[in-house]
Amino acid sequence: MSAAEVLPTVPTPETGPAASGRRSGSFWGDVLRRVRRNPAAWIGAVVIAAFVLVAVLAPWIAPYPELATPGREHLRPTSLPGIGEIPEFPLGIDRFGGDVVSKLIWGAQASLIIGIASTFFGLVGGMVLGALAGAFGGWVDTVVMRVVDILLSVPHLLLAVSIAAILGRTPLAVMIAIGVAQVPIFARLLRSSMLGQRGSDYVLAARTLGLGTGRITMSHLLPNSVGPVIVQATLTLATAVIDAAALSFLGLGGGRPEAAEWGRMLTYAQAELAIAPSLAFLPGICIMITALGFTLLGEALREAMDPRTRKR
């Protein structure tokens, strides 16, 4: 149909039932072993671990509360104290008088929440649609995939913008919008992965044994088809962090203006680019490093699951 189908997609695990996943030498055991041997995966994992740690420990390690503006008396109309100018605020202060170090730390938490929540929304929606299409086939498949095609005809950032525009300017709306924009991608991946499994011998065996469609879907098809979806979810975490910043930049972020969020910090920094470039540079770097971590791990996973490289 569309050109997206011609793209090299994530290959499906071609092994048998998921029950064998516990044995060593199984598909997942093999994937794990291959991921562990990949240095890029390690870098990704370390970055993600650091990011999650900072996000979770934010209330304890951030010098100031999220919305605090301790540096207000240092604000001047024409300049903002930058990196190292005031010992109490090592990375300077922003236009509200907030401590940049604290805001970056709290921003990690905001990004983590947005990333996980929106990926969760996308994953659940996409898996329900994809599983419906993949398990039933026939007209259900046709209808679901038509809807997915329609959604895919709009670039995902634009889709997220459109959804956020009707949901209103709240942080939850942003998460739902970014998540829903990913639904078609997840649905399509899971469906094609499940279609590949449907014809396999073990599904035929299960059917011969008299198992119903629901049971086969839940305990055979789904567990064996989620591989590519997991990879995509890892990569979506990266996209979500970047997209959240973009929505914020487009004025759809919601919440309070001084809320500690990397995308918003970047947006405000635009006005102060000439006097305080570090205000743009620091959150930008944070977004990049976080996205890089998820991308590295996601791609290492994808590579480890790729049957073409597995055979070598």
Add this chain to the structure above:
Amino acid sequence: MLRTIGRRLLLLIPTLFGLTVLLFFWVRALPGGPASALLGERATPEAVERINEAYGFNRPLPEQYITWLGRLLQGDFGNSIETRRPVLEEFVNRFPATFELAIVALILAVGIGVPLGYWAARHHGGLIDNLSVTGSLIGITIPVFFLAFMLKYVFAVQLGWLPSTGRQDREIDATHVTGFFVLDGLLTGELDASLNAIVHLLLPAIALATIPLAIIVRITRASVLEVVNADYVRTGRAKGVSTQVIRSRFVLRNAMLPVVTTIGLQAGLLISGAVLTETVFAFPGIGAFMKDAIFARDFAVLQGFVLFIAISYALINLIVDISYSFIDPRVRIQ
């Protein structure tokens, strides 16, 4: 060939039709309905009532949809609540700016991406390869508007080499025949105007080109790497086919298929990517217009924009699919 194109165009219709249904209900799903989209959020109930009456928003939904669709088909996308002018007219006025920007970005992305990806694959594991792999990773993870800020800060604010905003300096009093500023200068012989427009395009185009560039480098590299190890390349070598022919006819041509797909997809994404880039550089195209529409909750404009993007996206994909049959004759047989 023509039949294939015709069939593909026909297949587009249900998708676009579905999209219009979604876009119709999208505005109806707004809190307060379409009237609040026209009047803004702080509209009084009386005003909403008046608008509902005047625009037929209190009629049955299917009837409203048919009326709306009928207008769309006649090119009436409604009026922008901000500028009070027809959405289509606003688009036509701003489109040349975005088109110029997208073309320059595409030239940069393809012109650098494909050779770089090819070179990286040819020297697999070498310095250039490692640099391009790392560089392209950074390219796909950097937020576009952050990159745009940085480019603006370094090249416009600090170094002052390039202009930071707009399409052309005001002092240049150029005649605009087509709305494509670079082309206009060439047509009227005002070469300085063309040059000035190109200089204004550079920074936004570099920012816009970064993600596609990174993706094209990665796909080209991966695709070439896959093909150079193929059996037919080895057979060709064994038969004594010259390196030149192996490279151009055996490797490059076969490796191009996924690359062309990627280029098409990225070309479609350029226009939506322009929303962020044009905003940073105050570049007066449809992207910046869209950003203003988001802020103003100008839903007629947003509706038109989504539809416009979807159509151009679909047409670009069609062109890509057609180009397959030129690159790979095997596709033609099916």
